[in-house]
Amino acid sequence: MATIKDIAKKCRVSTSTVSKALNGYRDIGAEKREEIKKAAVELGYLPPDGRRAIKSKKTYNIGVLFSTLFDYGLRNEYFAHILASFKEKAALKGYDITFIEHNMGKRRMSYLEHCRYRNFDGVFIVCADFAQTQVIELVNSPYPVVTVDQVSNEAISILSDNYDGMKQLTQYIIDCGHKRIAYIHGNISSVTHNRLVGFHNAMKENGLTIPEEYLVEGIYRNSEACEELAKDLLKLPVPPTCIIAPDDYAALGVMNGIRKLGFKVPEDISVAGYDGISVSQAIEPRLTTVKQDTDKIGSEAAKQLVSLIESPMTTSLDSVCLGVELIEGGTVKKIIDWKA
Incomplete structure (x- = not known):
């Protein structure tokens, strides 16, 4: 993981200059300050106090958490349709998606650390154990978050009725x-x-x-x-x-x-x-x-997350409830005798 020394070396300045630039001191010129911030993003620098990674501009990249703790797999039709629809809608808005993992090279990191490293603009949680500490940490982070089938005060939730x-x-x-x-x-x-x-x-x-x-x-x-x-x-x-x-x-x-x-x-x-x-x-x-309606779930999730990223002050953290449809198949027998 990059350090202040790495940024200083890349920008050919002292570590104190890097520290001042990253902490907003005005005695560093605007041009040099932006150069240092950009280098911090490129190197994947994470502040030691755990704050969000320095962002010089939007990355147009969304992190997707699909926990491998579950055995559903990406081939599961329910989740596959949601993800495909989400990706299509996000792409129309100019966003790419990257799956959130624990490993970055040989280094193991938390979900939130991975998000900071990748400098995501927002996070879509499709499938996860919401009782897990790392997932709670991510939902409660400064990142805009949209979830599926999980209500949270810190995120927008997309639910079927x-x-x-x-x-x-x-x-x-x-x-x-x-x-x-x-x-x-x-x-x-x-x-x-x-x-x-x-x-x-x-x-x-x-x-x-x-x-x-x-x-x-x-x-x-x-x-x-x-x-x-x-x-x-x-x-x-x-x-x-x-x-x-x-x-x-x-x-x-x-x-x-x-x-x-x-x-x-x-x-x-x-x-x-x-x-x-x-x-x-x-x-x-x-x-x-x-x-x-898995296609609607995915597209609505993308719509809400992009809105939360681009217009946070006019996008409320509410639950979006989508309608469902009863399919009368052939596996329920019609019983004439109600005593059965």
């Missing part, structure tokens, strides 16, 4: 005649919470109770884990007639579990997912699910 989406889905399943509906939900987060509230309210408004064993915590986008949870649900003394999975990938695992136990979908057990990815509509029968 998870409450309405789950409520619509649950009501559709109830309208098909189901009373015994199990929900394998994802790990606890604001997204999961809103979906759970939508599920509970739809059941309550229809006078239906939810047995404790019908609510099971699973893992988002983990088909193997949800396959095993589905098997457990079907082995209950009174099994559900329909299982809602946390997402479409997980729903595929649920369907596998049902079939491995010798049952058919939807003749014996109904299944529903969430997200509306293309593979869910390519299988037979087509999955009943809720489609999130």
